[in-house]
Amino acid sequence: xxxxxxxxxxxxxxxxxxxxxxxxxxxxxxxxxxxxxxxxxxxxxxxxxxxxxxxxxxxxxxxxxxxxxxxxxxxxxxxxxxxxxxxxxxxxxxxxxxxxxxxxxxxxxxxxxxxxxxxxxxxxxxxxxxxxxxxxxxxxxxxxxxxxxxxxxxxxxxxxxxxxxxxxxxxxxxxxxxxxxxxxxxxxxxxxxxxxxxxxxxxxxxxxxxxxxxxxxxxxxxxxxxxxxxxxxxxxxxxxxxxxxxxxxxxxxxxxxxxxxxxxxxxxxxxxxxxxxxxxxxxxxxxxxxxxxxxxxxxxxxxxxxxxxxxxxxxxxxxxxxxxxxxxxxxxxxxxxxxxxxxxxxxxxxxxxxxxxxxxxxxxxxxxxxxxxxxxxxxxxxxxxxxxxxxxxxxxxxxxxxxxxxxxxxxxxxxxxxxxxxxxxxxxxxxx
Amino acid sequence: xxxxxxxxxxxxxxxxxxxxxxxxxxxxxxxxxxxxxxxxxxxxxxxxxxxxxxxxxxxxxxxxxxxxxxxxxxxxxxxxxxxxxxxxxxxxxxxxxxxxxxxxxxxxxxxxxxxxxxxxxxxxxxxxxxxxxxxxxxxxxxxxxxxxxxxxxxxxxxxxxxxxxxxxxxxxxxxxxxxxxxxxxxxxxxxxxxxxxxxxxxxxxxxxxxxxxxxxxxxxxxxxxxxxxxxxxxxxxxxxxxxxxxxxxxxxxxxxxxxxxxxxxxxxxxxxxxxxxxxxxxxxxxxxxxxxxxxxxxxxxxxxxxxxxxxxxxxxxxxxxxxxxxxxx
Numbered sequence: 003x004x005x006x007x008x009x010x011x012x013x014x015x016x017x018x019x020x021x022x023x024x025x026x027x028x029x030x031x032x033x034x035x036x037x038x039x040x041x042x043x044x045x046x047x048x049x050x051x052x053x054x055x056x057x058x059x060x061x062x063x064x065x066x067x068x069x070x071x072x073x074x075x076x077x078x079x080x081x082x083x084x085x086x087x088x089x090x091x092x093x094x095x096x097x098x099x100x101x102x103x104x105x106x107x108x109x110x111x112x113x114x115x116x117x118x119x120x121x122x123x124x125x126x127x128x129x130x131x132x133x134x135x136x137x138x139x140x141x142x143x144x145x146x147x148x149x150x151x152x153x154x155x156x157x158x159x160x161x162x163x164x165x166x167x168x169x170x171x172x173x174x175x176x177x178x179x180x181x182x183x184x185x186x187x188x189x190x191x192x193x194x195x196x197x198x199x200x201x202x203x204x205x206x207x208x209x210x211x212x213x214x215x216x217x218x219x220x221x222x223x224x225x226x227x228x229x230x231x232x233x234x235x236x237x238x239x240x241x242x243x244x245x246x247x248x249x250x251x252x253x254x255x256x257x258x259x260x261x262x263x264x265x266x267x268x269x270x271x272x273x274x275x276x277x278x279x280x281x282x283x284x285x286x287x288x289x290x291x292x293x294x295x296x297x298x299x300x301x302x303x304x305x306x307x308x309x310x311x312x313x314x315x316x317x318x319x320x321x322x323x324x325x326x327x328x329x330x331x332x333x334x335x336x337x338x339x340x341x342x343x344x345x346x347x348x349x350x351x352x353x354x355x356x357x358x359x360x361x362x363x364x365x366x367x368x369x370x371x372x373x374x375x376x377x378x379x380x381x382x383x384x385x386x387x388x389x390x391x392x393x394x395x396x397x398x399x400x401x402x403x404x405x406x407x408x409x410x411x412x413x414x415x416x417x418x419x420x421x422x423x424x425x426x427x428x429x430x431x432x433x434x
Numbered sequence: 435x436x437x438x439x440x441x442x443x444x445x446x447x448x449x450x451x452x453x454x455x456x457x458x459x460x461x462x463x464x465x466x467x468x469x470x471x472x473x474x475x476x477x478x479x480x481x482x483x484x485x486x487x488x489x490x491x492x493x494x495x496x497x498x499x500x501x502x503x504x505x506x507x508x509x510x511x512x513x514x515x516x517x518x519x520x521x522x523x524x525x526x527x528x529x530x531x532x533x534x535x536x537x538x539x540x541x542x543x544x545x546x547x548x549x550x551x552x553x554x555x556x557x558x559x560x561x562x563x564x565x566x567x568x569x570x571x572x573x574x575x576x577x578x579x580x581x582x583x584x585x586x587x588x589x590x591x592x593x594x595x596x597x598x599x600x601x602x603x604x605x606x607x608x609x610x611x612x613x614x615x616x617x618x619x620x621x622x623x624x625x626x627x628x629x630x631x632x633x634x635x636x637x638x639x640x641x642x643x644x645x646x647x648x649x650x651x652x653x654x655x656x657x658x659x660x661x662x663x664x665x666x667x668x669x670x671x672x673x674x675x676x677x678x679x680x681x682x683x684x685x686x687x688x689x690x691x692x693x694x695x696x697x698x699x700x701x702x703x704x705x706x707x708x709x710x711x712x713x714x715x716x717x718x719x720x721x722x723x724x725x726x727x728x729x730x731x732x733x734x735x736x737x738x739x740x741x742x743x744x745x746x747x748x749x750x751x752x753x754x755x756x757x758x759x760x761x762x763x
Binding site for chain 1: 488604607609610611612614615616617618620621622696700703716719720723726731738739742746749750753
């Protein structure tokens with residue numbers, strides 16, 4: 003069993019690696035880029051080039067993949083020749099600083115031909131001083147310097163070039179400044195060291211927004227799961243009790259209908275009936291800064307939509323399993339022994355009939371995730387699915403990769419859990 | 435806009451024949467004119483169909499949508515792109531039986547032209563289209579690819595089987611919605627890309643099914659006989675094994691058509707389906723959703739009803755057929 007779990011975990015890592023590569027390559031191969039998506043169609047070529055360079059998107063794809071996976075600070079530290087450190091300020095911003103020879107955090111700026119060092123004091127303030135001794139002669143005969151700038155890049159400045167830089171600040175627009183570097187290397191720790199990077203779309207750390215989104219999605223899925231499972235298993239057993247009866251027909255046709263109608267159609271029907279016609283609950287979810295559970299009335303329709311879709315599926319699986327059990331010889335034997343009807347059902351049938359659904363349900367999580375994405379879009383629910391959709395449309399690669407990795411972990415992880423549960427409830431199966 | 439209208443109009447004359455053949459395929463897969471007993475088989479097949487009330491109801495719904503899609507240009511005086519700026523977001527009326535959307539386009543016309551894209555034509559570019567709907571093409575291509583992979587890996591076995599199956603396992607482990615999002619975000623919105631997305635998502639399941647069937651059939655005497663005759667492995671796979679595996683494959687394919695329509699609607703709803711202004715059910719709902727709370731639910735309601743009824747119809751038909759044919763066995 004232990005060997006089996008280890009093998010599956012290795013497979014999980016392998017799947018994650020393959021998926022993350024595929025996401026990078028597919029996103030790369032497709033037309034358009036994040037600059038056009040974020041900045042709009044009226045951006046000038048200079049602004050676009052500057053924006054892409056600052057995000058490190060002018061680098062070849064394999065290099066960006068390595069940086070995304072393993073981080074870029076080790077590479078930058080080698081170029082700069084100093085140790086690099088990631089600080090989180092009191093306001094929660096992430097800042098990268100080089101640690102100079104005397105152990106103080108330092109960053110640089112180019113003013114005219116002068117290199118200006120900003121030394122960070124223990125109280126968070128900075129002290130400036132001219133730091134021209136760091137210029138190094140390069141093979142072309144000029145003077146250049148690798149350092150850290152104040153926007154978390156390792157950069158290469160060239161003396162005397164005085165490049166123009168276009169910086170896009172969210173909410174306030176373009177700012178042009180001089181003293182720009184030749185080359186950017188955005189600093190990050192890399193995914194396997196726990197840093198999914200910054201969203202290219204919003205400039206905020208992916209981890210922060212992803213946490214809230216994931217929490218919201220889990221609330222939605224969790225509530226739906228808790229409602230669906232007992233209900234669907236019960237109704238499925240009820241339907242499978244007597245195959246072909248009216249009760250069976252109604253339940254299985256009803257279950258089929260709910261499980262095959264696309265989530266967005268079910269969602270629209272529910273909005274129209276419950277929110278518009280009966281005016282019972284709001285038809286959209288607007289939480290603002292609040293957490294979903296603070297507005298339970300807005301959760302009702304999304305949960306209901308998810309519930310209906312899942313209900314039909316689990317009900318059908320349970321029914322099929324129950325029907326099969328009821329046809330089996332040991333149930334007939336139990337009848338012939340003269341056992342009371344309810345005893346046969348509860349003791350002999352139900353336990354065996356529940357075996358299949360429990361594992362199938364776990365495998366179905368893969369589909370459930372699709373359902374959640376749609377439900378979130380239908381109701382404007384701020385969850386992981388909507389985040390993922392927006393990231394994919396914007397080609398926001400850091401956000402997309404992080405979201406994709408979470409989905410793969412959930413999908414493969416639940417399959418592993420399903421296999422383990424299966425060995426527990428069905429002792430005939432042994433994995434080696 | 436004029437050009438597009440003309441293409442659609444000129445397209446109508448020829449493809450009803452293609453649709454008829456398709457309908458026959460669904461009802462009577464074993465239909466084969468060269469064999470003597472085909473009348474008997476056809477009648478047996480039809481009696482299976484009519485023995486199940488659910489299958490009949492499903493068939494009626496499906497036939498309704500197929501005929502509405504085929505006859506679309508005859509059933510409405512409007513084209514799906516014609517805008518009436520004086521009458522946006524209206525409810526049903528004499529002029530517009532189902533109302534109009536936010537640009538004053540006739541909803542009935544958009545609905546049946548939307549059915550056309552799903553069931554009858556695959557638009558490749560502005561003026562080029564193939565017979566057979568986008569959803570049907572998706573299932574068809576997935577069937578071809580999946581069946582070939584399944585046959586090859588099941589028949590040859592060994593390292594080939596191992597490699598193909600591990601790759602398909604990895605594909606199945608990836609959440610479907612993620613595959614859709616990435617594929618469509620990368621390829622962009624078009625009918626051909628929807629076919630590609632449906633193919634990629636459908637292939638692993640079909641390949642596994644065909645592989646398991648092949649593993650079983652491979653051990654039969656007639657396959658042994660063919661091998662002894664020294665037949666080409668591909669002849670054995672496609673002429674000996676595949677015809678004997680067709681039953682489960684056909685039932686699976688029918689369920690997949692329902693799912694392909696589901697997927698197409700979902701992609702359209704997420705803005706990843708056919709590019710606007712094509713009449714696409716999913717994107718019609720996505721657009722109409724914005725106007726529900728402003729008091730005009732019609733643009734979101736009708737395409738939802740359409741896609742719901744079509745997938746329910748297809749599933750009723752497939753379920754009914756499967757149940758009855760199992761009873762006959």
